[in-house]
Amino acid sequence: MSNVKIDNLHIAGTACTPEVDFRFDIHRLSLKGESYPENAAAFYSRIISETREYLAGLTPDERVEVHVALVYFNSSSTKMLFGFFEELNQAALCGMRVELYWYHDREDDTIEEFGQELHIDFPEIGFHDIALD
Amino acid sequence: MSTHDLFKAENAILAAARTVGEQTNLSPETYRNELVSLIEHYHRLVRESRRLIAHSDRAERELNTLNARLHELAVAMEYKATHDPLTNIYNRGAIIERMTHSLSKSHVALVVLDIDYFKCINDEFGHPTGDAVICELVSRVQGVLNGLGDIGRVGGEEFSIVLAEFSLAQAVTLVEEIHASLNQSPLAALPQRLVTASFGVSWCPRGTRFEDAYGSADAALYEAKRQGRNRIMQKTICSAKEY
Structure with missing residues (x-):
């Protein structure tokens, strides 16, 4: 466990925003649903800053699981997600084990390929592609 | 600038580079460091733009395919709604x-x-x-x-x-x-x-x-x-x- 206790972050999902369930206490961060918020920068900046704070308080040998099951995300969400994964990549560079579980419908090539691109662009993050039927 | 700007990080980098660039009396090391930082972020920006464009191109293509299919279905439904299935004349x-x-x-x-x-x-x-x-x-x-x-x-x-x-x-x-x-x-x-x-x-x-x-x-x-x-x-x- 980390020294700095940070509250879990839970934001209920809506039709246009994903469910955010960041269980910092068990090092399991989950994003699930659709993402086309009215203001993606506002929606994700809190998520990113709390994640940054959480990662900063971790010991270097900690293992963090990130579960992402987004069925749709618009361009501005994509831009913010790059920032989120950049934080995770930086943490991994500092020695933490970050494992990304990337969920997508087996038929959804767009989401599947986006995951593969994340794997290329953020090589420090362990990548697990999970196709759902 | 809004506190919730999609390009908050990029704008911060740009502002910092501009500040350094406007000065003429800093050490070569300072200019070099600023340039290295700018290169790093510029590289990231290019990479992200490439991904974003590919992603939206793909989404657009899928949307067009779906739209064409939707149009076909609408035409077929309109036909079904107005024609007798046995004789294919108006119902x-x-x-x-x-x-x-x-x-x-x-x-x-x-x-x-x-x-x-x-x-x-x-x-x-x-x-x-x-x-x-x-x-x-x-x-x-x-x-x-x-x-x-x-x-x-x-x-x-x-x-x-x-x-x-x-x-x-x-x-x-x-x-x-x-x-x-x-x-x-x-x-x-x-x-x-x-x-x-x-x-x-x-x-x-x-x-x-x-x-x-x-x-x-x-x-x-x-x-x-x-x-x-x-x-x-x-x-x-x-x-x-x-x-």
Whole structure:
């Protein structure tokens, strides 16, 4: 466990925003649903800053699981997600084990390929592609 | 700048680089460090832009495919909603709409046609034969119409032909051709028996209500039936407006 206790972050999902369930206490961060918020920068900046704070308080040998099951995300969400994964990549560079579980419908090539691109662009993050039927 | 800017990080880098760039007396090391930082972020920005564009291009392509499919389905649904599945001519709702539309635009000759003794055909030869008779009879009618007017199936063995801007004489001539065609030879679906029809023709001036136009043609049809079937009867709806 980390020294700095940070509250879990839970934001209920809506039709246009994903469910955010960041269980910092068990090092399991989950994003699930659709993402086309009215203001993606506002929606994700809190998520990113709390994640940054959480990662900063971790010991270097900690293992963090990130579960992402987004069925749709618009361009501005994509831009913010790059920032989120950049934080995770930086943490991994500092020695933490970050494992990304990337969920997508087996038929959804767009989401599947986006995951593969994340794997290329953020090589420090362990990548697990999970196709759902 | 908004606190929630999509390019908050990029703008911060840009501002820092600008501050350094505006000064002329800093150490080469400082300029170099700033340049290295700028290169790093610029590289990231290019990479992200490339991904974003590929992602949205792909989404756009999928959207276009779905949109085309949606359009196809809408066209197919529109067809299904307005056509009789057996004969592929207008269904009851659609032919009534065509009639109402035509009556609002011009004078119309309206034909209602009923296959004679169709129930007996069904009972004697079965429904598949009955269906084949309907289809073939419709083909014959369409052959005579040769693209003129609109034809629809209003009931089991009852059909309507809307002849917009036709005079009564023109309509009757056309119906006589249909009548003759049916009497000329049996249908291939029922070679052992001649299938005929009774016809009611009404002529309606522009602005006639659908109910009156149809009622009039239907009354003529009833008269044709009453007088022994396999014949044409006609009626004209008079109105204040003369043609």
